[in-house]
Amino acid sequence: MIKAKSDRVPLFHISKRDNVPKWQAWLIRGGAVVAALLVSAVISAILTDGASMGLFFKNLFLGVFGTPRRILNLFQNTAILLCIALAVTPAFKMKFWNIGAEGQVLMGGLACVVCIKYFGGKMPNELLLVVMAAFSIAFSIVWAVIPAIFKAKWRTNETLFTLMMNYVAMQIVACCIFVWVPSGSGVLGVLKYGHMPQLGGQNYVINIIVVAVLVVLMFIYFRFSKHGYELSVVGESENTAKYIGINVKKVIIRTMVLSGALCGVAGLLLVAGTDHSLATTTVGGRGFTAILVAWLGQFSPFLMSFTSMLYVFIDQGASEVASVFNMGGSFPDIITGIFFFLVIGCEFFINYKIKFRSFKKKNEISTPDAEGEDTAVGLDKNSEEVTA
């Protein structure tokens, strides 16, 4: 039997939905995290020739909470990632696609090392730290503002520009290290001066406190300050911003100054707080990971604290799993990849619903996680229908 053409309905079609209740959206996201963990467990079980999945979870948690030191590392790694995420947020809220945080942080770190190299031992440590902070923030601001000025004045593409600046920063750092360490293995080693003091006999505590304070400050800045309002307006619509008398160029440059300054703080925390050294890999891709973290946290400083901690949790836990099962250095990357894939992918199910062709009666299937409610949502009058 050949059906008439008019009878043919696509196998499924996708429709937009606008009014998913918040609790449902979070249920879907939570489901994605759980699914990501389960898929990771299955994959690790396959890779280890069927070692039980329970061992995956055991080592995942042991890797993060196994010793007090590991818990401290969870917070310290979260702090650095969160600090960079906070730095990219103002620009992204303004829809200025700054993917140059990697280079901006690196330049901040370089500034710190320059200070240590030339002022180290010649002034008290506290003063040195202040000088390092000033230089670090200044270097990072310069690195962030150059693309901003080009964007504001000549409308250059900031995505390519900031990306390119990352590589320039890395080459500058490589060049400096070559000058400072002409022989040996080309590793700068631990610098003697400019160490952040310990608090309570513990390393990294200052890092964590500084970033905690920054989270609150940035929340206030976005929520209650005029600047925060202006940059969201520029992000929503430049024309609206112009119409209500906002100086768009000024806002772009000012926001990137802020972005750069925060990257400078991250650079300072990395060099003075944790590494006491510098390499082209010091930032280690966190300039890019921070963008995902910020986006997943919907640019809310508090939500970003959660998402960055979740990322560090997965990464640190997966490293321990890889170490225990001897699965090589790429395993944590695979796990974080699965994690991001599913967590970002689930946003699709929050924003759209899939309707399958009804075979018999009304066999409407939609997102697996949101049951019950979504029929009503799907039939919403306002929903735009898109055929796939």
Added chain:
Amino acid sequence: MKKKILALVLIVALVASLAVALVACDNTDKDNNTVVSFKPIAKENIKFGLIALHDENSTYDKNFIDAANNAAKKLGVQISIKRNIPEDNACYEAAVDLVNEGCNIIFADSFGHEDYVLKAAQEFPNVRFAHATGTKAHTELLPNFYNAFASIYEGRYLAGVAAGMKLKEMYPDATSLKMGYVGAFPYAEVVSGYTSFYLGAKSVMNEGVTLTMDVKYTGSWYDPVAEKSTAEALIKGGAQLISQHADSMGAPTACAEYSQKNGVLIPNVTYNISTKEDIVVDGVTYKSTYLIGSKVNWEPYFEYLINCVINGVTAVGFDYVGTLATDSVQVLEFGNDVSDAIKNAVAAAQEELLNGTRKVFDLSTFTKADGSTITSYIADVDTDEKFEGDTQVVLNGVFLESVYRSAPYFDIRIAGITELK
């Protein structure tokens, strides 16, 4: 309102967890800070920690990992290995994590790990830390931090003897012979290695035959692609035999492929790994090109360290140099078509090195690149900011390699060897 409450909850949570983390951290190491004397520890409580730059895919790291596993098994102690640890703060964190796991001896295998291991050693005076290829133990003088290496130049010298003999057999009528050497970086460790290899080959040359060697650097300790293409470039430049000081299978692959394609045998002298077995990777077999190799055997040193912990004694000296005599330096097995003449020449040279009648860096056997003889040399033994020489290392016509510290410091460019850009 909701957001405010959420914010408040989050801050409280952050502060609370911080407090927990601070309180929970044990301070036992801090309390025992003054105690530096080591006491004997029962075998079942001993754990050996190894920090490796890569994993077993790197021949360099595999050599350490295998030796550590064997030593721990032999002496019946536990072992914990951290693989893929970069040369940054992650190394310090890995060391601390190993201490928290209960390790009593921690060993790191890469040059760039040193500062971070040193940092951990200062923090945990009751745990012994040792480090391969490092330079700072004899200047830092911490009772629990040691450097170790081996007189691998002896092994390379003997491999060089085999290489020279092989070339002589392959090209009996030639008046000039050429070897190629793939190096990682232009550092003393590599310079010392290729010079000793060259001197070994030169020592068996007939009169009237000139032997030269081209050296080319890859700029990486582990880069299969660059090592292969560098070896190929050396072969194109006229090298009739290839050896390498880099950690992948790149150079052996280049020799095997070239030999198979062109029907001209390019023997390969390996480092750390024998390719005599019938390994086939992507249709390439190595067994026909493999001649000989040398390696540092870390097992004697690891056993020595573990025995120090068992007996509760400090390791003797800040620098440990394993030698042919301690079995720390090994000449690998001979390849498949190696004549008895070659085997005998290597055995004779080994005998002379062992009884001291022959020295690898005997200054009467080579000159500087400009032809002048060397009568004194100030080497950079103590690490400093400016990388300047500080110690006279020439005595009685011999360059004293690995005497003033375990890591090599021979970095003279000698006649007969050309470093290609």
